[in-house]
Amino acid sequence: MSPTAELSGVAASPGIAIGPVVMLRHVDPDIPDVDDPIGAVNAAAATVSAELMETSARVRAGGRDEAADVLQAQSLIAGDEMIADAVAEELESGATLHDAFARATEALRNLLASLPDPYLAQRAADVGEVMHAIGCTMAGVERPSMAFVEPSVLVAHEVSAAETSELDPSLVLGLVTETGGATSHVAIIARSLGVPCVTGVRGLMETDPSSIAIDGSTGDLQLDPDDSIRADFEARAAAAAKLRARVDEVQGQAVRYGEHAMSIAANVAGPDDVDAAARVESDGVGLYRTEFLFLDRPAAPTEDEQYEQYRHAVESFDNEVVIRSFDIGGDKPADYLGMPSEENPFLGVRGVRLYEAHQDLIDGQLRAVLRAAVHGSMALMVPMVADVAELRWVRGRLDACRAALSEANVAVGDVKVGVMVEVPSVALTTAAYAGEADFFSIGTNDLTQYTMAADRMDGRLVDLHDAMHPAVARLCAMVADGAHANGASSSVCGLAAADPVSAVVFAALGIDKLSVSTGSVNLIRATVLAQDPANREAITEAVWTAATAAELRERVGALMVDP
Ligand code: PEP
Numbered sequence: 096m097s098p099t100a101e102l103s104g105v106a107a108s109p110g111i112a113i114g115p116v117v118m119l120r121h122v123d124p125d126i127p128d129v130d131d132p133i134g135a136v137n138a139a140a141a142t143v144s145a146e147l148m149e150t151s152a153r154v155r156a157g158g159r160d161e162a163a164d165v166l167q168a169q170s171l172i173a174g175d176e177m178i179a180d181a182v183a184e185e186l187e188s189g190a191t192l193h194d195a196f197a198r199a200t201e202a203l204r205n206l207l208a209s210l211p212d213p214y215l216a217q218r219a220a221d222v223g224e225v226m227h228a229i230g231c232t233m234a235g236v237e238r239p240s241m242a243f244v245e246p247s248v249l250v251a252h253e254v255s256a257a258e259t260s261e262l263d264p265s266l267v268l269g270l271v272t273e274t275g276g277a278t279s280h281v282a283i284i285a286r287s288l289g290v291p292c293v294t295g296v297r298g299l300m301e302t303d304p305s306s307i308a309i310d311g312s313t314g315d316l317q318l319d320p321d322d323s324i325r326a327d328f329e330a331r332a333a334a335a336a337k338l339r340a341r342v343d344e345v346q347g348q349a350v351r352y353g354e355h356a357m358s359i360a361a362n363v364a365g366p367d368d369v370d371a372a373a374r375v376e377s378d379g380v381g382l383y384r385t386e387f388l389f390l391d392r393p394a395a396p397t398e399d400e401q402y403e404q405y406r407h408a409v410e411s412f413d414n415e416v417v418i419r420s421f422d423i424g425g426d427k428p429a430d431y432l433g434m435p436s437e438e439n440p441f442l443g444v445r446g447v448r449l450y451e452a453h454q455d456l457i458d459g460q461l462r463a464v465l466r467a468a469v470h471g472s473m474a475l476m477v478p479m480v481a482d483v484a485e486l487r488w489v490r491g492r493l494d495a496c497r498a499a500l501s502e503a504n505v506a507v508g509d510v511k512v513g514v515m516v517e518v519p520s521v522a523l524t525t526a527a528y529a530g531e532a533d534f535f536s537i538g539t540n541d542l543t544q545y546t547m548a549a550d551r552m553d554g555r556l557v558d559l560h561d562a563m564h565p566a567v568a569r570l571c572a573m574v575a576d577g578a579h580a581n582g583a584s585s586s587v588c589g590l591a592a593a594d595p596v597s598a599v600v601f602a603a604l605g606i607d608k609l610s611v612s613t614g615s616v617n618l619i620r621a622t623v624l625a626q627d628p629a630n631r632e633a634i635t636e637a638v639w640t641a642a643t644a645a646e647l648r649e650r651v652g653a654l655m656v657d658p
């Protein structure tokens with residue numbers, strides 16, 4: 096494909112990025128047999144060690160001490176003789192150098208992962224990266240690097256959720272991937288980091304641009320942009336900055352839609368997000384994606400570690416913090432759970448479906464939540480529920496954990512319990528949850544995926560991923576009505592809550608809370624505040640009579656007032 100070919104993708108995280116490209120190509124080095132294999136390993140390891148040390152020094156000079164420390168630690172690993180020893184041991188069985196090297200990598204990784212010291216155990220991932228670099232050097236292939244030495248746009252076939260959460264937003268100007276839709280977890284983390292992102296760009300890895308311009312609000316991208324294209328993207332960035340300044344004026348204001356008070360809360364995935372949300376004065380946290388505390392590590396976080404994180408969150412807000420129990424599975428696997436591979440991971444053992452087999456893990460999380468609840472207003476919500484029995488099971492564990500902690504004289508606080516509406520079965524049976532769910536929180540990302548039968552990871556299905564399809568919007572209306580009939584509250588915490596047209600629809604349907612990424616809190620506050628609630632009936636009517644998402648958007652758009 097020529098570098099000037101037209102490419103486009105899915106708008107996954109808003110904002111403009113223009114800059115040099117760091118291309119992440121995953122390669123599988125083919126290591127040839129040589130006369131002196133250990134000599135070859137040592138020579139390659141020394142090269143890699145020296146390169147890492149040099150990059151570390153450059154990164155440190157740029158003021159990024161944490162990243163420099165990681166690179167320095169990796170340089171020391173590369174210089175350690177344990178690598179040659181491990182390969183030599185594997186060669187004794189008569190294996191080829193390629194196979195011996197692969198087995199030695201696995202053995203070293205397992206060795207570190209099994210160490211009780213969590214710091215050393217985390218180095219297992221570093222060993223994998225270092226060995227990969229040494230293997231590439233021996234095979235004479237260029238190795239991929241995520242080590243940014245200058246602010247750049249990361250271009251990759253795919254970036255895992257864990258890799259994305261490790262990116263340094265001060266150096267990653269933007270993110271472009273060949274796979275993924277607007278609601279894939281790469282997109283979600285990019286939004287929480289405030290990094291513009293375009294996903295689902297087919298043919299991307301066949302190009303070799305040195306610079307790129309992307310618009311994460313439209314999915315537009317241009318490879319090696321010339322001056323006039325750069326000027327166009329810069330103008331878009333200036334317009335976005337203007338809107339931002341306007342909407343930031345409403346920060347901290349209470350939001351009403353007619354008589355109906357609404358909360359605009361934040362979605363977070365860790366302590367840095369909590370601090371950012373507190374800075375924009377969100378109405379608490381509407382979705383704490385706790386599974387990110389569980390990913391990309393050799394073992395689950397301890398109860399105490401979780402307690403500290405949840406306590407930090409509740410102490411940061413006067414309003415409620417909603418902790419989602421871990422939603423592992425789908426595109427968020429955790430290796431240490433020994434999860435078998437599945438034909439359809441999004442339809443498999445995901446979220447609440449994992450808990451019975453890992454009762455120690457969920458009990459640890461519930462205890463951490465109960466203890467942290469002493470320090471503020473706390474709620475728990477359960478992902479991937481399809482049947483009320485699953486919610487009852489979690490409530491049963493919560494009661495058991497509360498009783499055990501009280502028995503041991505450990506202070507516990509009150510915790511409301513809610514259900515996520517991600518599977519259409521819950522939206523269709525809200526009455527079954529009366530007295531069981533204190534609130535319903537609609538996860539439009541999954542609710543849309545399961546209603547439209549459209550894999551949220553597949554960028555080709557972007558037209559089917561719209562939560563404003565009348566099928567999904569009507570399920571949302573049923574949840575709002577069903578919640579209120581149960582004396583419960585309703586919220587939306589999927590990405591649709593951050594889309595102005597959808598947010599207005601949710602306000603008109605009587606949803607009580609919208610929870611959005613921090614960067615969108617003020618935009619959604621300003622959007623709801625700007626509306627004329629006299630349009631409520633016309634909007635509801637449109638939800639129940641429109642035939643397509645496009646029609647619903649057009650009818651609501653015609654009634655909307657810009658913030
Ligand atoms: C959702 O499905 O809308 C949701 C909020 O959960 P997640 O995106 O983490 O699956």
Ligand code: MG
Pocket residue numbers: 478517538540541
């Ligand atoms: Mg979900």
